[in-house]
Amino acid sequence: MNRLYRWLPESTADRRVRVLAWASLVSQTLIVGTGGAVRLTGSGLGCPTWPRCTDDSFVATPEMGIHGIVEFGNRLLTFVLVIIAILAFLSILRLRRERPELLRLTVALGAGIIVQALIGGITVLTGLNSWIVGLHYVVSAVLVALATVYVYRVYRGQASTELGVPGWVRGLAIATAAGVWVTVLVGIVVTGSGPHAGDANTPRNGLDSELLQHYHSWPAYITFGLTLLLIVVAARVGHRSLLRSSLALLAVEGVQIVVGIAQARLGLPVLLVGVHMVLACVLVAVMTMVVLTTRKSVATSAQPSDPAREPVAA
Helix, strand or coil: CHHHHHHCCCCCCCHHHHHHHHHHHHHHHHHHHHHHHHHHCCCCCCCCCCCCCCCCCCCCCHHHHHHHHHHHHHHHHHHHHHHHHHHHHHHCHHHCCCCHHHHHHHHHHHHHHHHHHHHHHHHHHCCCCHHHHHHHHHHHHHHHHHHHHHHHHHHHCCEEEEECCCHHHHHHHHHHHHHHHHHHHHHHHHHHHCCCCCCCCCCCCCCCHHHHHHHHHHHHHHHHHHHHHHHHHHHHHCCHHHHHHHHHHHHHHHHHHHHHHHHHHCCCCHHHHHHHHHHHHHHHHHHHHHHHCCEEEHHHHCCCCCHHHCCCCC
């Protein structure tokens, strides 16, 4: 045990820490995709109870067919997330004094996974209540944001109290982030009114799906406009990291808008709906990175103010 402890990184967040940080972000995004597959294939009650898959078995049985496999597979991925979270925590254990923010982030991610598993259980026990399913997605989006912060801090160090851009530019970035979150939250409500409930007998939230689709588009287009403005501002102030991350955000928003319009016009095909769900979490991740670039890191705040030395987005 002592040999293992001594093997852990001690003075810097090395390659092992970086690999686990990326594994955390990727896995938190992938589980959104598998969760979407559960709903879109009508497998939400493939395992009709929780924490067991059936009253007599923790695993799916052959009699449960493909729905049981899909639902149980999504549950298994939760254990992968738990393992990654534990390894990430251990990887920075010896760095806890030098990098306390990394320790806090790994603890938050681990606690979030537990909360997410409990909400998933409540979702099954309540017969896929659309509001609980929506909460399930919100927590996933928050965990994706936390994992993004973790990746960024592993590469760039602790956050400084010093801003990397003028205060009004950071305010614009935060306003854009608020637009992203409003768009995602409205989209969750829209999904709760649509046809993909996860099970044929599950009722929806009773709201007008077609009307909600229009409401969903409003904050999306406003956010797109704010992102364009943010790109212009980032170019004017010469902040390369903010410019790159804002361009990435614009690209994700553009694809997401195209997918959203296509799925609405084509009658919500399951493949496009699944892509839309995953892209929403990618959008949250990139938006989080945009906000992070507006504040300097401790490692760079002591350097002279030079646009060429601004932190580049991970």
